[in-house]
Amino acid sequence: SAVISQKPSRDICQRGTSLTIQCQVDSQVTMMFWYRQQPGQSLTLIATANQGSEATYESGFVIDKFPISRPNLTFSTLTVSNMSPEDSSIYLCSVPGQGGLAKNIQYFGAGTRLSVL
């Protein structure tokens, strides 16, 4: 399994500001994924972070609002820009396992709990 560290674990932010969330993995991975979990809801995929190319965004999510960086194979950041209370959610990063059947499994970080006032 992969060990994934996310920072910060939680934050309270003011409307109109931006927050950058970091995701660090203990092994090199080709793809990293960012999900959003709104209060009481399921997880929704925001984008796939590819090393060496731009992130691929899912329908309903745009780069201006959620810029993503992927400088190397073990690290990615997600920025939530110009925040509003509707952005209050848990943001999680995930990576697939390595080798054999493990590559079909997604491992998740503990998440970043964001509250926007």
Next chain:
Amino acid sequence: GEDVEQSLFLSVREGDSSVINCTYTDSSSTYLYWYKQEPGAGLQLLTYIFSNMDMKQDQRLTVLLNKKDKHLSLRIADTQTGDSAIYFCAEGDNFNKFYFGSGTKLNVKP
């Protein structure tokens, strides 16, 4: 996108069995998964099943897959208070994108 549905709540007594159900729409999914989310925590993989299997057992957990009806279930035997959590069913596509159900909140009463 794919549609994964679950009932929202389940309440059982400690020691009873819990059965959490899930339906999905993408018949091409190779693997189907069960994740557990405890309060304030991330998602923990509980188990998964390959689409050509009907059943998988792992200690107290039994996964049943009815591919014809696109129905997946998770049975927890001898449910304990520590099993209280939200359980998510998920299917993955060929690009490692996962689609999650709404989650079933399991409440275990002592």
